[in-house]
Amino acid sequence: MDLGIKGETALVVGASEGIGYESAKALLEEGVDLIICSRNAEKLKQAAVKLEQAVGRPVRWFAADVTKATDVTALQLWLEQQTIKLDILVSAVGGSQRALFGELDDAAWYANYEFNVMGTVRVIRATLDLLKKSGSGRIVILGAAGPRMPYPQQLVSNVHKAGLIAMVKTLGAEFQPFNIRVNSVSPGRTMTSLWTNRIDKLAKERGVPPAVIVDEFAHEIPLGRFGQPEEIAPMVAFLASHKTSYVTCQSILVDGGIARGLV
Numbered sequence: 135m136d137l138g139i140k141g142e143t144a145l146v147v148g149a150s151e152g153i154g155y156e157s158a159k160a161l162l163e164e165g166v167d168l169i170i171c172s173r174n175a176e177k178l179k180q181a182a183v184k185l186e187q188a189v190g191r192p193v194r195w196f197a198a199d200v201t202k203a204t205d206v207t208a209l210q211l212w213l214e215q216q217t218i219k220l221d222i223l224v225s226a227v228g229g230s231q232r233a234l235f236g237e238l239d240d241a242a243w244y245a246n247y248e249f250n251v252m253g254t255v256r257v258i259r260a261t262l263d264l265l266k267k268s269g270s271g272r273i274v275i276l277g278a279a280g281p282r283m284p285y286p287q288q289l290v291s292n293v294h295k296a297g298l299i300a301m302v303k304t305l306g307a308e309f310q311p312f313n314i315r316v317n318s319v320s321p322g323r324t325m326t327s328l329w330t331n332r333i334d335k336l337a338k339e340r341g342v343p344p345a346v347i348v349d350e351f352a353h354e355i356p357l358g359r360f361g362q363p364e365e366i367a368p369m370v371a372f373l374a375s376h377k378t379s380y381v382t383c384q385s386i387l388v389d390g391g392i393a394r395g396l397v
């Protein structure tokens with residue numbers, strides 16, 4: 135399907151690997167003028183080169199840690215020199231810390247809040263003027279299936295991703311006067327470094343092969359397997375396109391069926 139976004143400008147934050155990388159690739163393949171951002175400059179540069187080689191089109195990049203306000207201000211200033219408008223913003227930074235309530239002190243709660251909520255808040259703030267100039271801006275935020283079916287031992291991200299989804303629903307209405315749509319894609323268990331690291335750690339702790347851990351987690355998913363980042367990216371691109379012109383304030387699950395609530 136031609137998503138009708140050729141020639142538009144898109145920024146993907148958290149794009150050096152995983153779901154952000156695949157989302158950036160999906161948008162680049164649709165012909166957008168792509169800018170990518172994440173924390174580690176060397177890794178990001180390599181991702182830009184890989185994308186350019188895969189799709190045969192140029193990619194601009196800027197390294198920023200979204201948990202640092204000064205980095206995001208630098209990103210904003212750089213963006214304003216690079217482009218007169220932004221049509222698409224994808225925020226793919228976030229993650230969970232496996233812990234029980236008693237293991238989480240204030241510092242752990244605040245660090246996760248910075249990572250999962252404030253990073254996205256800052257990036258939206260930094261790009262809002264450019265998105266307004268688009269005349270039809272679209273924001274797509276990576277949420278999680280967790281808030282629909284809170285996972286055990288993922289208390290902080292269950293709470294903070296729920297807040298992020300509430301933000302999507304609030305901003306979709308608040309930004310309507312600027313014709314900016316705001317949506318979220320909420321993945322289920324998706325095999326990125328977030329999970330490979332977790333699986334390796336659990337396998338070592340329990341002295342079992344990683345495949346045993348994978349099977350245990352996959353067993354709870356109706357489709358019987360983890361998702362791949364390239365299975366999440368098409369939904370991100372779809373929501374970032376004009377094909378979803380009547381969709382805003384939504385959080386769309388792409389989760390292999392794991393969150394099965396009726397509402």
Ligand SMILES: NC(=O)c1ccc[n+]([C@@H]2O[C@H](COP(=O)([O-])OP(=O)(O)OC[C@H]3O[C@@H](n4cnc5c(N)ncnc54)[C@H](OP(=O)(O)O)[C@@H]3O)[C@@H](O)[C@H]2O)c1
Nearest residue numbers: 148150151152153172173174199200227228229278324326
């Ligand atoms: N994978 C899953 O199962 C799953 C499930 C539900 C929701 N999600 C959500 O989907 C999104 C993407 O997850 P993922 O699994 O693709 O993650 P990932 O593979 O860990 O990739 C995260 C990306 O974000 C960047 N990043 C991390 N911290 C950053 C920071 N402080 N500032 C700027 N960039 C930063 C990383 O680059 P650097 O290494 O350079 O920092 C990397 O490019 C997240 O919001 C996550 O919560 C994922």
